[in-house]
Every structure is written in C-alpha cells, then in structure tokens.
Amino acid sequence: MEVHKLKYKRILLKISGEALLGEQQFGIDQKPVMMIAREIKKARELGAEIAVVVGGGNIFRGMKNSSKLGMDQASGDYVGMLATVMNAIALQSALNQIEVPCRVQSALAINQVAEPYIRHRAIRHLEKGRVVIFAAGTGNPFFTTDTAAALRASEINAEAMLMAKNGVDGVYTDDPKVNPDAKKLEKISYDDIIINGLKVMDTAACALCKQNSIPIEVFDFLAEDGLCRILNGEEIGTYISL
Secondary structure, three states: OOHHHOOOOEEEEEEOHHHHOOOOOOOOOHHHHHHHHHHHHHHHHOOOEEEEEEOOOOOOOHHHHOOOOOOOHHHHHHHHHHHHHHHHHHHHHHHHHOOOOEEEEEOOOOOOOOEEOOHHHHHHHHHOOOEEEEEOOOOOOOOOHHHHHHHHHHHOOOOEEEEEEOOOOOEEOOOOOOOOOOOEEOEEEHHHHHHHOOOOOOHHHHHHHHHOOOOEEEEEOOOOOHHHHHHOOOOOOEEEEO
C-alpha cells in the first residue's frame, strides 16, 4: 500500500440514499449497493482510510413526507435517521460479502445492530483499516445528512469530504438535466456555494467544512474508479475550498 502517494489518506465519503435505489422507486437495490461497496474496496486497497455517511432519501424523506403522514418535522426527521441506519446495515453487509472489514456507528442508540458513535473508537477503526459507516445523521432533527457528513469529517480529522452524485459529474451553474446551457464549475469556493445558493449541498454543511478547512470534491459515483482517481490526484468533478 503506497499511502504516501495518495492525495488524501483519510476521507469522508457522502452518498445519497437515492444512490441505493437503482431502477426502483423505493427501497434498496442490491446492484448499486454492491457497486458502491466494490468502489470503496478499491479505494481502501490503495491505502485510504474511509468513513461513509449515507442518506435515507430512498426510504423516507422526512421534510417532504412527514406532513402527509400527519407527523411534525422532528418526528419525520427521526424516521429519516432510522432509514439511514437501514442503508448503513445494507452497505455493511455488501462490504462484508467482499471481505472488507466494516463497522456501523449510530448517533441513535441501537446497540443490537450498530455501535454507538464514539469519536475515538471511530478513529481507531480507521487506523486499523476498517471502513466506518456513520448512521442516524447527527442524532438530532432539523439537520441534514450533509451536515452530519461535515460534522463527522471534522471530528475524525478527515482530509477531504467526497460527495458522490448520481449521474452528475460536479457542480453546475444550473441543473444540467433541465438546462442544457448549464456550465460545469471546475473549482469554486465555499462562499460561492453559500452566496449563489447552489444546490449541491446544505449550506450549514458547507459552512462547517469552511470553518474546519476541509476541501469538498463533488463527483459522479457512477463513473467507474472515480473514487480511486481522486485519491490518485486526478482532477475530476468539482473542487470546493477557500
């Protein structure tokens, strides 16, 4: 393992829950889960220490759906946190199948299926070469999984936060799926995201990364070896920093 040649040794990978949908409209499709697991395995074999935060949007969208179910937003957000635990366990199972050691740490106490989140234990797992999946967001309602990812990246001293998108290879001036004239931005600042309201991530998450000087790389996870290419120093996607 030639760790010294990697652009980043320790990363936080943020994956949206929608990445696990595959061809379905709801739930978890094993095919994209295994694809994600294999990409993580290849990156780990390069020598990277990898932590993961996965969203829960494929199962439940707290803010959008809670009102339809008669829930207040806080209750809906807690249901969303439980969805991230389900996704974390599914990804852990896929990683175990391909012999990648993995631990799930939950911000909510679910001791039968996940360790409680303990910062120093998480760092120790990473140092031992285990992939760590952080589930249940921050453990608090009103915070997105983007913010949870930025928080955990800060806590574990990650050198970068990598945001995996589905079929979009970076940050654009507008939605490229709707506006064909949208231009891709190769490098932008945290302030560009916040001031221009670019919908690549939650502004609170962006502000937290700025505060702790954690660069963000946005890339298309469907492109094969994207994670490894970033670790090897290739400039793909969009690089966000000061």
